Amino acid sequence: MKRYFLLLSLLALSLGSCNKEYLNPSSASETQVLTSSDGLITVCNGLQYRYTTGGALSVLYNTVAAGGLTTRELTIINVGNIEEYNVSLGAGNLTNSNGVVRNLWGQAQLVRANADLVLLNAGNAPDAGTRSGIVAYASIFRALALGTMAQYFEQAPLTTGENAPFVPRVQLLQSAVTQLEAAATQLATTPASTDFNAKIVPGIDLPNTVQALIARYSLQAGDYDKALAAAGRVDLTKRSVFNFDDNTRNPLFEVAFGNRNVFEPTDVNLGLTGALAPEANDKRIPFYTRANPTATQNRGTGFYTVAGAPIPVYVPGEMLLIRAEAYARKNDLTNAVTELNRVRTSSSAATVTSTNLPTAPPGAGLPAYAGPLTQDAILTDILRNRYVELAFQGFRLDDSRRFSRPGPGTTGAERNRNFLPYPRVERENNSSTPTDPTI
Known part of the structure; x- marks a missing residue:
């Protein structure tokens, strides 16, 4: 991306006042925005706004669409939605002019670039606690942007500039983790200040989200020891969410799950068959899907049921499944099954907010794992549980590759x-x- 595009984006994120609203564009210059604590917090709020809102423009919408439509998790309802329809066809039908591809790439890169600007100028916040909060918040959204890019593209730029060089996707993940680790150290030394917490959009638990994302992206990068340790540091009783309301609307509800025009879950089995098909009486399935929707109801539910429904940054079960997978890939099968069973046998109700909207799925309520004590069999059950636990959250394409499931043309x-x-x-x-991948 060229720098003038970045500056236009940054100025569009400027706020007239530092409250808990996302956007109130003003004519503030880059210098004014980045040289004060309030200005830096303003841009932090803008990072979340760009990542989460804007309907079909948002990173959240496009990662769910791309991940679900490329793996048969989701099915097209109306083929007139040509961009999403071509994603569902895949192969050569998905070209570099596709809107889902363009929005996923462009918005994620803008989030990453503006997060880098915040981190570069965080020293302009004189109070150590406010500076700590700013660094952690920008690090989280930088990681989310880089992690999203790594899930869908073989390479991407890590820097902003004329003809910015591309780096391999694993390097994107490693860069995200390195910055998150620095933020974690800073937060541990100096927690976020009261002033920062009063002015930032509420919903994200900084210390736990930093560790959760270290775990997620370390696993995807193949660093299993780091993934294990970070996932173990996450307090599973705490919640971290992107909040929405009638003005800043849940993008998946707004575009897809609140109607029958774009896409919906393929079926109540989430498009899964054979060894990956959900087990009978899995309590997560009725949380994520309607078995018998009416003619006007979308089959999908979960975190996308109303305009103000919060979307979790991570769910507790993801951390347990990260640990299960990391142990399994290290061939520590006993501990892998122990962590897997924490997900399988959970009987907890869906975790809800004070507004009675869910922030985590219910426990699966399944019996303990009784399959073969082999690495392949255990990994297959871990994947099946990831597909259900993390339904419609954008992970399925990356999971399919990482677990070496049958790919296109096979x-x-x-x-x-x-x-x-x-x-x-x-x-x-x-x-x-670089040259586009063939498939």
């Missing part, structure tokens, strides 16, 4: 792409853009 293919093509707008403005 018998029993479970995904129609391995990676997305690079958007045309990037190729036209950045001569460093």
Whole structure:
């Protein structure tokens, strides 16, 4: 991305006052925004706004669409939605002019670039606690942006500038983790200040979210020891969510799950068959789907039921399944099954907010794992539980690759792409853009 695009984005995130509203555009200059605590907090709030809101423009919407439509988790209702329809067809039908690809890439890169600006200028916040909160918050959204890019693209830029070089996806994940670790150290030394907490959009638990994302992206990068340790540091009783209301609307409800026009879950089995099909009486399935929707109801539910429904940054079960997978890949099968069973046998009710809207799915209520004590069998059950526990949260394409499930062009293919093509707008403005992947 060229710098003038970045500056236009930054100025669009400026606030006239530092309250808990996301946006109130003003004519503040870059210097004014980045040289004061209030200005930096303003841009932090803007990071969440760009990542989560804007309906079909948002990173949240496009990661759910791309992850679900490429893996048969979701199915198209109306083929007139040509961008999403072509994602569902995959292979050569998904070109670099596709709107889902363009929005996923462009919005994530803007979040990453503006987070980098905040981190570069965080020293302009004189109070140590406020500075600590700013660094943690920007680090979280930088990691979310880089992690999203790594889930869908083989390579991406880590920097902003003319013809910014691309780096391999694992390097994106490692960079995200390194910055999160620095933020965790800073938070441990100096917790976020009361002033920061009063002015930032509420919902994100900084210390636990930092550790959860270290765990998520370390696992995806193949650093199993780091993933185990970070997931174990997350307090599973705490919740971290993106909040919405009638003005800043839940993008998945707004565009898809609140109607029958775009897409919905493929079926109550989430499009899964064979060894990956959900087990009978899994209590998470009726949380995520309607078995018998009316003619006007979308089959999907979960975290996308009303305009103001919060969307979790992570759910507790993800941390347990990260630990289970990391142990299994280290061939510590006893501990892998122990962590897996914490998810399988949980009988907890869905965790809800004070407004009675869910922030985590209910426990599966299943019996303990009774399959073969082999690495392959245990990993298959971990994947099945990831597909259910994390339904419609954008992880399925990356999971399918990581678990070496049948890919496009093979018998029993479970995904129609391995990676997305690079958007045309990037190729036209950045001569460093690599050749598009074939599939």
